[in-house]
Amino acid sequence: MTKPALKLYLAAPRGFCAGVDRAVRIVEMAIEKWGAPVYVRHEIVHNKFVVDGLRAKGAIFVEELEECPDDRPVVFSAHGVPKSVPAEAARREMIAVDATCPLVSKVHIEMTRHHAEGRHIYLIGHAGHIEVVGSMGQLPPGAVTLVDSPADVAALPEPADRAKLAFATQTTLSVDDAAATIDALRARFPEIAGPHREDVCYATTNRQAAVKAVAPKIQALIVIGAPNSSNSLRLVEVGRRAGCAYAQLAPRASDIDWRALEGVSAVGVTAGASAPEELVNEVIDAFRARYEVEVEMVETAREDVEFKTPRILRI
Structure with missing residues (x-):
């Protein structure tokens, strides 16, 4: 057959x-x-x-x-x-x-600096996420208020001093969602201080941009990533918003819902920032077992970032 x-x-x-x-x-x-x-x-x-x-x-x-x-x-x-x-x-x-x-540490340093300068900090992020817990834990209780959306910003009580405010963000948010919340903060508090460069990390930004480039070409999107991975979940959301009719999170090839892909002729594949290439190859092999596959790369950026390991491990 x-x-x-x-x-x-x-x-x-x-x-x-x-x-x-x-x-x-x-x-x-x-x-x-x-x-x-x-x-x-x-x-x-x-x-x-x-x-x-x-x-x-x-x-x-x-x-x-x-x-x-x-x-x-x-x-x-x-x-x-x-x-x-x-x-x-x-x-x-x-x-x-x-x-x-190091990009999370950068957020911690920014928040600590703003706190030392007497500013109250609004952290844009998702309640309960481990990164948010760590970031809020850099400062004393009450020094940081978590906001998740423009609606949260609208509901904020009037601060004690409008001239002493700052914001920071979780690094793995949807770029578009973070921008909307930042715009809402700046509209309500025009003097609010922010980071010199946005806190959403380069990898999150690049992976979302690649999905936006792929979305018009495909009928379905497979995002390889864990259900507790914030950046992977955001890739699914970005794909749907970019016009992809079907987008699925799949930790492994064995988790793909093949029935949902019946009749499609173009599928996009990406992976969250914590998913190794080995799992991407596993998914490609699974498609090849079921289809006559032609593979095309859609590249929107090249990454050459490398971070040093702690000195204690190198001595």
Whole structure:
């Protein structure tokens, strides 16, 4: 039986970003340096395949520092942690390695600077997300107000001093949603201070731009990524808003809903920033098993960013 023809558009950039690559290497280097087990507070990145691979090498993933013994190294995840966590690790004289993405650390530094200058900070982000918890935990309670949308901005109480306000954002938001909320803050508080460059990271921005470029060419979009990955979920939303009739999040090829793809002739594939290229190849192979596939790359940017690992791992 002849397989149906299918055009597969691969979005680029896709998959691992520099911050994720660095975080994974940090765990691997820690295991090489100190042996197993090495404890990791929270999933190092939001991808089960990656986490399971590190677990097989000797990483033990926990949610809180109190689950870690004093005599084994602990790695803090790429999403960042509240200041109280490294402080407690230091009190316990633990070996602690910070895998916080440098672009998240940049947000922490900005917020700390604004706080030192007496400003109240509005953090644009999603309540409960681990990155937001870490960012808000950089400052004392009450110093930061979380806002998620222009509607949240409209509902904010009048601040004590309109001249002493600033904003920052979660790094993995929808670029368009973040821009709308920033515009709402600036419209209501014209004197509000913001970052010198927007906080939504380069990788999030680039992957969303690639999806927007692919969307007009396709009938369906597959986003390879975990259901707890903010940047992956945003790619699904961006695809739908860009006109893609069907967009699905799929952690693995085995999670693809093939019935939903019946009759389509053009499909886009991308991957969230914590999904390795191995999973992209797995999805392409799954399509080739079912279709006569022609692959075309749609590249909107090239990335050459690389972040150094902490010095403690290099000495």
